[in-house]
Amino acid sequence: MITMQRGPQPADFADVRATNLAVVLRYVRGHAPCSRAEIAATTGLNKATVSSLVADLIERRLLRETGLTEHRIGRPATMLVLDGSPYAAIGIEVNADYLTAVAIDLAGQQVLSWRRSFAGLTSSPAQAATAIAALGRRAVNRVLKEDRRVLGLTVGVPGLVSPDGVVIMAPNLGWRDVNLRDIVNRALGEPGFPVAVDNDANLAVLAESRYGAFAGSQNLIYLTGEVGIGAGIISDGQPLRGHRGFPGEIGHITIDPQGPPCACGRRGCLEAIAGITAIIARVLPEVAGDGDITDLQPEVDEVVRRARAGDPAALHALDDVGRALGQGVSILANLLDPEVIVLGGYFVPLAPWLLPPVEAELRARRIGPDTGSPQVVASILDHGAAATGGAATILDHIDAGRLPRP
């Protein structure tokens, strides 16, 4: 089939050591407990090299010996497992109505997971950044108190983020050109570890690809079920970045030209019909406009309660919303041909009532033979997929060979 040229390059020997450290670490990550001999046999590296690399990684406290030995002919071999507990990465997720902080250690264990109500839309950018930085500081302090080193902190926001961490625009927070990375970095006292900012959907799909029910899928899309709806896309095994770095903007695609007005000024946008604010306004019209948006969880709980109780108005509204969401899902399915589309955030508790109409729309609109793809599923990650992804992206850099120094 079609292939494109990456321009074959002669081997760059300066990176070989770093690459081989990562090869060993990655092998142990997938096959622990394992012996040095097994690493050598499987990776093709010679045994002396493997011993040297393992010694390096043990000194950096990224691997440790377990004291177990394989049963085999000859000298018993000490087994190796990941260490990594001395290191943790922190992710923070910013939504219009709540913040989440997650910390994960290098062995993949979750160290903390917090949620805080947050008046995203009514705070000024400065107030919001202060709240974000305060949560970050608390997370950093917890990690340090547990005698671990912070490898980095990444903040996920519902907006367009430049490569250097400036939030170009985040309409559901009311932000424009906010240099969030600098603000958070300063508020943390310029701690020396990397502070980054990225789009929440991009981070969440990374978390799904590592920890979700379809971890490892090469063609995976995550839809943020928050006040805004955005798509994080993994295509052919890689995060889709696009020309400017702003892909996946599905929230303001016109689903119904005669539909309700959207905050963006257009009408009938996906977000205006199927975003959580719109869902709450339809099912609980009595609470809409009750005041500032802050933590919609109680309202969502009430929607779930009414749907479970069989309330006809609630069920009808969720079916309509599901059909609109299904139109959006069908566009993604036909353009990107993913294996699975994951509904996250507040879509998760509403999934029992959203998935059937979504799937019906998909069946009606899908181009091509019915091979069962894409599957549409609710995320198994709690709220905090973007925070988890923020931490995971820091851990990925470690695996890519940028190992912490001893």
Next chain:
Amino acid sequence: MITMQRGPQPADFADVRATNLAVVLRYVRGHAPCSRAEIAATTGLNKATVSSLVADLIERRLLRETGLTEHRIGRPATMLVLDGSPYAAIGIEVNADYLTAVAIDLAGQQVLSWRRSFAGLTSSPAQAATAIAALGRRAVNRVLKEDRRVLGLTVGVPGLVSPDGVVIMAPNLGWRDVNLRDIVNRALGEPGFPVAVDNDANLAVLAESRYGAFAGSQNLIYLTGEVGIGAGIISDGQPLRGHRGFPGEIGHITIDPQGPPCACGRRGCLEAIAGITAIIARVLPEVAGDGDITDLQPEVDEVVRRARAGDPAALHALDDVGRALGQGVSILANLLDPEVIVLGGYFVPLAPWLLPPVEAELRARRIGPDTGSPQVVASILDHGAAATGGAATILDHIDAGRLPRP
């Protein structure tokens, strides 16, 4: 920012020779005429290795010496250029109303470019395959008559194609599960060179990325402006393949829920409003239903004539069509964030009247700061972009190291 693991692999030395042959070939392709010393200096390969590789490539008639010499200190150096003229690749494009055949030699020169009227929709699959194979045979014979060797033949079709060359469905040809690769291979007498089949939009975007105005763009989309509308997508430098290999299906996205009925059974699809059949039916209602679709070029010429003459009905219709096309373009822009979207096929002669409303819709619907992307342009490739891409994909395999044996 986010990176994902490709799983670093230790170097596989068995492929080194093939890779280095490709490195040298690719360097000469980009920098001819050049000397062996220049190749060594730039690629980092040592001079003895380069001499050996160049000798190999000269023996395979992929490079040749020109007899020119550089002006430099020391012994004059013989310059090298691509040969490749002894080899040609053939691409055939199947549309509902015409066929195109293109042959390109390994140095990138076009050897032939033919167009034939074709009654795609009214022919049975067997009749259509016969016509395709007949055109293929003529192209093969021309290449052989010029004392060249055929490296391969790839057929582009407006439909979903499996990896082994079966056309799963091509609605605008009325095909379902047609094993076109086998049929063409047999009709050519099982010639021994590779015969492949792929989706036309996928092949056309490859041609654009090699020969178009935005050659080399890492984020490029091509829209086929034929009876059907499909999108070929290059994202982050690679052709987007998706889970099943069927991405870019934009033709039946609902642009207007109240719109005209589509041949697919839905209504208001992009194709039903902006496909060339729909355009002709709107501007030249008197010819619609005039008989079998075969070569719409005369009708398109008449549409152009009327638009140039300022005919108000024609201009109004083209503006409406452009707005619908602009909605489709905006969806692609917001989801995939390309650098440029290229309108091909029959959109090219209609571009002067389509581009302004397309750009107006894009400006109105584009999410994010106005950075001027994506640009929307008409293809500079003649009809035959998919055929050109078919030939190019065979040449890419050569560059990737699968060099023809002497």
